[in-house]
Amino acid sequence: MYRPEEYDEVVSAEIPNETDHPHLHRMVVKHMLHGPCGELNPNNVCMKKNGTCKNSYPKAYSDETTQTTDAYPIYRRRNNGVTVKVRKAKLDNRWVIPYNAYLLAKFDCHINVEICSTIKAVKYIYKYICKGSDRISFSVSSDNGSSLIDEIDQYQSGRWVSPPEGAWRIFRFLMSEMKPAVIHLQLHLENYQPLTFKKKDKLANVLQNPIQRKTMLTEFFAMNRTDKAAQSLNLTYSEFPDHFVWVQDKKFWKRRQIGDSVGRIVAAHPSEGERYYLRILLSKVRCPKSFDDLKKCNGVRVATFREAALLRGYLVDDNSQRLCLEEASLFHLPYELRRLFATLLVYSCPNSPRELWLAYENAMLEDLLRYNQMTRREATKIALQQINGFLQSMGKNIQDFGIVPQEFSSNELEDQAREIRAEKDIIVSQEDLDAIFKLNERQKSAFETIIEKAYSSGSGAFFVDGPGGTGKTYLYRALLAEVRSKGHIALATATSGIAASILPGGRTAHSRFKIPLDAVEGSGCRVSKQSSLAALIRDSRLIIWDEAPMAKRSAIEALNDLLQDLMNSTELFGGKVVVHGGDFRQTLPVVRKAKNGSMGNQEVDQAVGHATVSKHTSPTWNEDFESDDEVDEVIFPEGKKFDDQFDIRLKGRCVIVCPCNGLGCRASPTPFVLKRLFGVIYFTGETFYQKKGTKSETLDACITNSPIWPSLQKLRLEENMRALLDPIFTEFLLKIGNGTETSHKNDLVNIPPSMLIQTHLDKDPLDALIDCVYPNTQLHSLTTPCSLNRAILTTKNSFVDEINEILIARFPGEETEYASFDETLDPNDQTQYEDFLHSLTPNGMPPHRLVLKPNSPIILLRNLNPTEGLCNGIRLICKDLKRNVIHAKIASGDFAGKQVFIHRIPLQPLSDEDYTVPFKRVQFPIRLCFAMTINKAQGQTLDFVGVYLKEPVFSHGQLYVALSRARTAKHAKVLIRPPLFDTPNIRET
Numbered sequence: 001m002y003r004p005e006e007y008d009e010v011v012s013a014e015i016p017n018e019t020d021h022p023h024l025h026r027m028v029v030k031h032m033l034h035g036p037c038g039e040l041n042p043n044n045v046c047m048k049k050n051g052t053c054k055n056s057y058p059k060a061y062s063d064e065t066t067q068t069t070d071a072y073p074i075y076r077r078r079n080n081g082v083t084v085k086v087r088k089a090k091l092d093n094r095w096v097i098p099y100n101a102y103l104l105a106k107f108d109c110h111i112n113v114e115i116c117s118t119i120k121a122v123k124y125i126y127k128y129i130c131k132g133s134d135r136i137s138f139s140v141s142s143d144n145g146s147s148l149i150d151e152i153d154q155y156q157s158g159r160w161v162s163p164p165e166g167a168w169r170i171f172r173f174l175m176s177e178m179k180p181a182v183i184h185l186q187l188h189l190e191n192y193q194p195l196t197f198k199k200k201d202k203l204a205n206v207l208q209n210p211i212q213r214k215t216m217l218t219e220f221f222a223m224n225r226t227d228k229a230a231q232s233l234n235l236t237y238s239e240f241p242d243h244f245v246w247v248q249d250k251k252f253w254k255r256r257q258i259g260d261s262v263g264r265i266v267a268a269h270p271s272e273g274e275r276y277y278l279r280i281l282l283s284k285v286r287c288p289k290s291f292d293d294l295k296k297c298n299g300v301r302v303a304t305f306r307e308a309a310l311l312r313g314y315l316v317d318d319n320s321q322r323l324c325l326e327e328a329s330l331f332h333l334p335y336e337l338r339r340l341f342a343t344l345l346v347y348s349c350p351n352s353p354r355e356l357w358l359a360y361e362n363a364m365l366e367d368l369l370r371y372n373q374m375t376r377r378e379a380t381k382i383a384l385q386q387i388n389g390f391l392q393s394m395g396k397n398i399q400d401f402g403i404v405p406q407e408f409s410s411n412e413l414e415d416q417a418r419e420i421r422a423e424k425d426i427i428v429s430q431e432d433l434d435a436i437f438k439l440n441e442r443q444k445s446a447f448e449t450i451i452e453k454a455y456s457s458g459s460g461a462f463f464v465d466g467p468g469g470t471g472k473t474y475l476y477r478a479l480l481a482e483v484r485s486k487g488h489i490a491l492a493t494a495t496s497g498i499a500a501s502i503l504p505g506g507r508t509a510h511s512r513f514k515i516p517l518d519a520v521e522g523s524g525c526r527v528s529k530q531s532s533l534a535a536l537i538r539d540s541r542l543i544i545w546d547e548a549p550m551a552k553r554s555a556i557e558a559l560n561d562l563l564q565d566l567m568n569s570t571e572l573f574g575g576k577v578v579v580h581g582g583d584f585r586q587t588l589p590v591v592r593k594a595k596n597g598s599m600g601n602q603e604v605d606q607a608v609g610h611a612t613v614s615k616h617t618s619p620t621w622n623e624d625f626e627s628d629d630e631v632d633e634v635i636f637p638e639g640k641k642f643d644d645q646f647d648i649r650l651k652g653r654c655v656i657v658c659p660c661n662g663l664g665c666r667a668s669p670t671p672f673v674l675k676r677l678f679g680v681i682y683f684t685g686e687t688f689y690q691k692k693g694t695k696s697e698t699l700d701a702c703i704t705n706s707p708i709w710p711s712l713q714k715l716r717l718e719e720n721m722r723a724l725l726d727p728i729f730t731e732f733l734l735k736i737g738n739g740t741e742t743s744h745k746n747d748l749v750n751i752p753p754s755m756l757i758q759t760h761l762d763k764d765p766l767d768a769l770i771d772c773v774y775p776n777t778q779l780h781s782l783t784t785p786c787s788l789n790r791a792i793l794t795t796k797n798s799f800v801d802e803i804n805e806i807l808i809a810r811f812p813g814e815e816t817e818y819a820s821f822d823e824t825l826d827p828n829d830q831t832q833y834e835d836f837l838h839s840l841t842p843n844g845m846p847p848h849r850l851v852l853k854p855n856s857p858i859i860l861l862r863n864l865n866p867t868e869g870l871c872n873g874i875r876l877i878c879k880d881l882k883r884n885v886i887h888a889k890i891a892s893g894d895f896a897g898k899q900v901f902i903h904r905i906p907l908q909p910l911s912d913e914d915y916t917v918p919f920k921r922v923q924f925p926i927r928l929c930f931a932m933t934i935n936k937a938q939g940q941t942l943d944f945v946g947v948y949l950k951e952p953v954f955s956h957g958q959l960y961v962a963l964s965r966a967r968t969a970k971h972a973k974v975l976i977r978p979p980l981f982d983t984p985n986i987r988e989t
């Protein structure tokens with residue numbers, strides 16, 4: 001479909017090379033170029049009245065192909081100086097029309113090619129096939145300047161059949177083909193199927209003819225009733241065409257022998273009512289035997305498909321908060337019920353909180369009335385105070401929800417001493433007290449330095465730096481135990497919820513000090529000087545902030561300002577003893593590439609780095625990298641000079657650089673991973689992106705750039721305590737961590753063969769890995785929950801899902817399926833994209849189809865209520881799986897053993913995720929966690945670690961994090977797939 005005047009065909013310099021396209025070897029490849037237009041040829045047919053090309057040629061140069069938010073991608077057009085002459089004009093890469101070299105070479109003719117880069121571009125597949133030069137509008141006019149203009153008369157629509165099309169039509173060749181075939185599955189309510197009949201047919205006969213009444217849907221039900229194969233396959237309606245073929249003339253399904261197809265139930269709009277709800281049921285319910293069967297669930301029969309969808313949990317029930325509390329109240333855990341009520345208020349925004357409170361007031365007061373023998377007023381006051389406490393830890397106040405009865409004044413529900421009492425109530429474990437005497441030399445020296453300051457009432461600001469496993473957490477626990485056991489207050493905080501949950505009484509620093517999540521320079525903590533929190537902070541002897549390198553420096557500076565203000569002192573941190581800690585080696589969250597300049601969520605909204613790099617000074621760019629716009633210059637640590645060996649290897653799109661382990665160099669994040677800088681390997685994470693367009697903000701973001709940084713006393717831990725039992729393994733880990741392990745071409749490092757799963761055995765290697773990590777005895781022990789201190793770690797969420805699916809199928813017990821309700825933000829998109837949205841599992845979101853069994857391990861994906869242990873990354877064991885609430889037990893960290901309720905919440909993909917259809921998913925914020933990503937495992941010590949490398953790790957740092965979760969080499973197994981010869985990062989010796 002082209003117009004010869006518009007496009008030219010030339011042999012261009014951009015012939016794909018042999019490595020990219022081995023099949024093109026020695027073929028002459030022609031490329032299509034847009035004919036010269038604009039200044040080069042103002043009369044070209046593509047020119048619009050305003051003097052621009054209607055196809056926007058010449059396009060801009062671009063180093064890489066990138067996907068844009070609208071339909072077309074921006075293709076790679078490198079400014080490599082190569083030009084070709086076309087009709088006397090010199091054209092370069094900006095004029096090349098998207099092409100496929102193979103097709104051009106094979107058919108030797110013009111063939112336009114576009115990449116359908118987004119779901120919104122799919123329409124082009126259909127549009128381009130149906131549109132074209134065979135239909136035109138044309139006008140006939142004479143040159144004699146006749147004044148009468150009759151547009152209707154003049155304009156005609158004509159159809160032009162070209163000779164090739166004529167030939168194809170005469171010979172009945174296929175004009176287009178679609179593979180695999182998409183089968184449109186009929187959708188109709190009972191007895192509402194369309195009937196076709198001829199004029200002369202008698203209606204009574206038509207109605208009585210059983211064949212006439214048959215449709216794909218009625219026969220799908222019939223097959224499920226009668227056909228053994230259909231029953232054992234247990235399929236949904238959309239899956240049915242994968243295994244059966246519809247015979248249209250005889251109207252029956254027969255077993256598929258060859259080929260494949262995709263089943264799509266025809267769309268129904270929510271406004272169609274029952275037909276829409278029938279479609280929801282048909283897309284989810286397996287092996288339904290009749291319309292009536294769809295209306296039954298757990299022995300209950302309802303009257304409508306809507307009710308059935310609600311009953312099965314496929315729709316958000318207006319009543320869902322009530323049902324959730326109803327189900328949770330059956331467990332008689334009133335304290336937990338109060339916490340659940342508070343999270344429901346915050347996350348599910350009920351229409352009438354007061355009615356909800358009144359309906360479940362009795363259940364929520366049960367323990368206070370029965371065991372504490374309080375009056376009803378006293379019990380209500382305590383319950384509301386507690387609920388207010390939960391709400392306040394989530395940044396809300398009970399007064400915002402209108403549930404407080406009039407007889408209570410607002411002051412009455414503010415428990416002034418709550419903060420201090422809660423801190424004093426923290427139980428110091430014997431284990432932590434014993435740790436004080438088990439500290440190694442470095443830990444002991446750090447411990448004494450810090451404690452000496454804490455007891456002398458002198459000021460002290462520290463940074464505890466040590467590779468993973470050197471006992472930083474162990475040291476913090478010993479410090480907390482020492483101070484608390486003497487009756488003093490010690491505040492334990494961390495940047496992320498999961499790190500906070502490992503510390504006794506740990507809270508995220510943001511929630512503890514009320515630091516705004518989007519803290520920018522000068523933004524203050526929201527703590528009033530008269531509040532109980534202010535009193536608590538003033539009273540504290542010690543403040544610990546773990547994972548400080550992951551926090552923005554503005555947050556740490558905000559704490560400094562807060563303490564100076566509360567203590568009326570200009571000393572650093574108001575003269576308090578504050579211990580920061582962390583490990584610059586591990587994979588660190590970095591600022592993501594955010595659309596519209598907005599930041600990602602708190603946990604990924606970080607940036608740490610220690611050098612910036614400029615395009616002109618960088619000797620070797622890895623061409624695979626996305627973009628280098630953000631980089632201006634290299635700032636090296638003092639005394640270090642640029643080294644010719646300096647190799648910038650850009651893996652993924654990551655940002656962490658650490659030339660000096662965070663001690664002393666200038667820090668500034670860049671969108672690159674710098675490797676081998678001054679003989680040290682630097683690390684990066686999987687999916688961290690540089691936020692675009694706000695470089696200066698990001699450069700400023702990290703702790704090492706703060707004026708506070710030089711004043712922090714650095715305490716170093718060196719001995720790896722996690723792997724103490726296996727010194728050879730420890731040494732190997734440290735070498736990987738420090739980048740001194742011998743690496744080969746493409747940064748390959750050798751993994752000791754004893755740690756590898758053999759891939760040449762008869763057994764499927766993934767099965768072998770699974771068996772190592774979860775031997776049958778572990779998986780099938782119904783009495784004790786599956787051991788959670790084991791995990792398979794891998795690089796991507798898609799691999800995590802693959803392993804979780806295998807393991808949940810093997811796990812004993814009856815499965816419960818929770819389907820999410822996915823809603824497009826634009827209601828008009830709902831019908832079109834609903835099925836597509838179900839297929840997505842964006843980063844940090846639960847899947848559409850969540851399959852769980854009692855005792856299966858899960859991981860929480862949101863900070864529901866960190867103060868109560870419900871933080872992002874915490875692992876739990878499912879106990880009871882109710883329709884609207886999951887009763888679970890916290891399995892790790894300081895809150896291990898605590899029973900909690902989890903409810904559905906609305907979740908949206910992070911704003912920086914590139915989803916063309918913005919949507920909201922209502923689902924339980926959890927995932928299975930037999931397997932998890934390496935990044936999620938950071939900071940945890942595991943009894944057994946399986947590392948599944950379906951693709952190479954993104955960096956040695958990631959490998960280091962994965963392996964260092966184990967204590968000995970015996971407790972870590974690595975499966976490298978595919979076999980290693982061409983895997984870039986890891987190889988077997």
Ligand SMILES: Nc1ncnc2c1ncn2[C@@H]1O[C@H](COP(=O)(O)OP(=O)(O)OP(=O)(O)O)[C@@H](O)[C@H]1O
Nearest residue numbers: 438439440468469470471472473474721722939941
């Ligand atoms: N002095 C010690 N004596 C005995 N065991 C120790 C000691 N120090 C640390 N450990 C143990 O070593 C393991 C790793 O320690 P810890 O988790 O404190 O390290 P970390 O530096 O915080 O690691 P990461 O940075 O990976 O979170 C833990 O199992 C801990 O109990």
